[in-house]
Amino acid sequence: MKRIILSTIGLMAAVLFIPVVASPYVIYLSTEVLIMAIFAMSLGLIMGFGGMPSLGHSALFGLGAYTVVALSQYVSNVYVLLGAALILTLIFSLITGFIAMRNTGIFFLMVTLAFTQVLYLISSGMNLWGGADGMSTMVRANFGFGNIASSTGLFYMIGVFFVLSYFLLKVYTSSPMGKILKGVMENESRMTALGFNPKIFKTAAYTLAGGMAGIAGALYIYKNQFVSPELFSVHTAAEAMIMVFIGGYGTIFGPALGAGAFVFIENYVSSFTDRWSLILGLIFIAIVMLKRGGIIHLLSLAWNSIVRMRKKMFSERKRNVVEVKEEEEMVNERITKSQ
């Protein structure tokens, strides 16, 4: 628990620090990173800890976004809007999770894809809420201390949700529920023999991840003020999956790093070339082929080698000191002998 709290505080400090040093454009991008990070971390939970590769995650992101836009025509209270998005996505993911849980692996993927496609067709086919053109809203977040309109304010607001999500996921994955989820991923039949009903633990994680993706979708509206069926597309779901892989499969923070890398590559590389997705694709292929844990794995490798190098340098210096002393003693001995 101590470790979790410390890492959360560290993350909080990093989030607080960014707007102090970053340019407005970087703050703008970072806000998007935080939203996508919440989205990717929630997918990382069910993929990396539950063994459930889902292409239905964009359904939940889109559902959260659509809920906010649709309801914002009638209410503007941010608590109501976010609460509604959360509850709706929790219910939706509970039901779809329950249905999809009959299958595993590639079949699970297909079932979740089907849910996404259904929502995509409904949202683009209906005249309600803008149809295929999408719809915009003027809603602003007001938590009781004025409208959050500045980009820095928005960054901090989403930063709070990001840090909370991180903390929640960290606690969840260290709790009995989370450990059991990992066990189910590793060996489902053995977990049944040990007295667990795997479906309960998988559905619980799927639902939690769904609610989190819903919140990410709702926050997306506060940043972009616009929703379109594009959010429900396979494209959105696949992007999140790529973030999980390039960031670090099987970790909590990895997908967040992946989201950061994804958004920044998309924006900076696209200023040089239109083929930015080619670069991203190459990175993705390299990581998958090397079978490594993504960016977070590279960072920890680098960190370990720094620690090792420092240790080595330190011990060498020590050895040098000892050697010099020994030599001095030998010389002294010789001097006393010769006398």
Add this chain to the structure above:
Amino acid sequence: MNALLKVSDLNKSFKALHVLKNVNMEVENGERHVIIGPNGAGKTTLFNCIYGTLTPTSGMVYFKDKPIHDEESYKRVKKGMSRTFQKNNLFEDLTVEENVHLAILGNKDYKFNPLKPLLQYKDVNEKKVEVLEEWGMYARRKWLVNQLSYGEQRLLEIILALSSNPTLVLLDEPTSGMSPSETSQFTNFIKKIPRDITLLIIEHDMEVVFSIADKITVLHHGEALLSGDPESVRGEQMIQEIYFGGGALSK
């Protein structure tokens, strides 16, 4: 007092294949009950039916006088049953202690708690240290399962089965694939299990069988031919012919 486990008229068929035919057997409290029989006799199928991994085609299984044959497998642990597998069935990419944690959690009500870190539960830690020290695996607690030797993995199978405080443990060929020295060490380990835990064991190695069994049931072509104490089974002419190939144990 009634038997701890009672199997009555159990049948199991896979389509046309009739694997278990009217199997009847009883396991008393504290007993070491060994099931023997040639390959394909239906021993593991019987285990799976008792443990709920398979649903019997007909017949009843009573545990502590309650019928359990149509209940889901995962409910067995809560009732005091646990099992091991013929082939190692462990969490290969987790450490030894993580394996044990999961086994302990199986019988705890707080397995549904999503908010408190697992390591803050004192009883989990205490139980983990207890079982690992008792079985001489404490030094290995940080090792990944796939770094352990085969014999150690077999041992871990048993440790997991004992971690949930069971009253009845089903051991499916615990010594399969072991060297003779590992087997004898293993036999001693099995003898160490306290008598308040009842053991139902499938075993091929006759030396092991006769050194641990209180009672032996012979399964042949899906039928329970005979149940009795080791001496009477050893003496039975018919059993010697069909299973031991005649005279193998007459020494």
